[in-house]
Amino acid sequence: MAARSAGSAPAATAPLPVSVRCERRNCAHTEPDIPAGPHGLVGGLREARTLRSARAAVRAVSKRDWATVAEADRREPLPGFARWALAERIDCPPEVRARFGSHREFTNRFREAGIVEPREYVELGRPPADVLAVLYFGTKLFPHRAGEAAALLAPLVRAELGANLDAWAALADLVPEFAGTVPELVTTSGAVTRE
Incomplete structure (x- = not known):
């Protein structure tokens, strides 16, 4: 995988290598064993x-x-x-x-x-970049609760983005600076490609 250099980078024209390999020991979460006190x-x-x-x-x-x-x-x-x-x-x-x-x-x-409960977090949490990051890490740290949140978003994502690659690209472009909620981001990303 390669990423192109960003605007202000000095005259880089070749793709920059980006490692996407994930060491097994760094990707899995194991709960530390913390002993109880004397009582x-x-x-x-x-x-x-x-x-x-x-x-x-x-x-x-x-x-x-x-x-x-x-x-x-x-x-x-x-x-x-x-x-x-x-x-x-x-x-x-x-x-x-x-x-x-x-x-x-x-x-x-x-x-x-x-x-907050997953529904409230998904529907009201801001900014969406942070909410999506928490949900991503949640798949490893608290999979059941993250699964509840994903189930809440799934119908909206299917309806607004589905298999439309342009809508997914719009979402990727919008997410870093989008100030609304995740549902607003998904809806806006779908709407941009329908115009």
């Missing part, structure tokens, strides 16, 4: 008395631990700081996050912290 996983969450100590305790929660955390909270609700620190995690399962509160103030705090 164990749930004990550490229950001992947290500040947001800082709760965030430290939450670091030990891995993908396989969410069921244990949910069960512990069902038996006896976890302290507020621990619940907030757990809910802040991007990999917190939606059903666990929902257990921590649905009050409007709690929802507003989530939104202020940038924690």
Whole structure:
């Protein structure tokens, strides 16, 4: 694969080589094993008395631990700081996050912290370049949630872009500077080629 030099580059006329090879060890995400504190996983969450100590305790929660955390909270609700620190995690399962509160103030705090559901993120997130980058990395880091977002976009992408290469090229041209949302970007890219 080669990329042509950009406008202000000094007199480069030949294609510049761009490596697209991805080393296997750099492409796969493996979750680090972070040991729980002296009180164990749930004990550490229950001992947290500040947001800082709760965030430290939450670091030990891995993908396989969410069921244990949910069960512990069902038996006896976890302290507020621990619940907030757990809910802040991007990999917190939606059903666990929902257990921590649905009050409007709690929802507003989530939104202020940038924690939103996939639908809201896809429909309202800006700029689209950042949203698309998060979704791309999400396919490795939180595939189920990224899949939900992709499913939300799929009908619009099929309708507006489909197999139209010009529409896809328009999207590629627009995305770096586009200030709207991802749905607006997709719709605009399709409209540009229909004019």
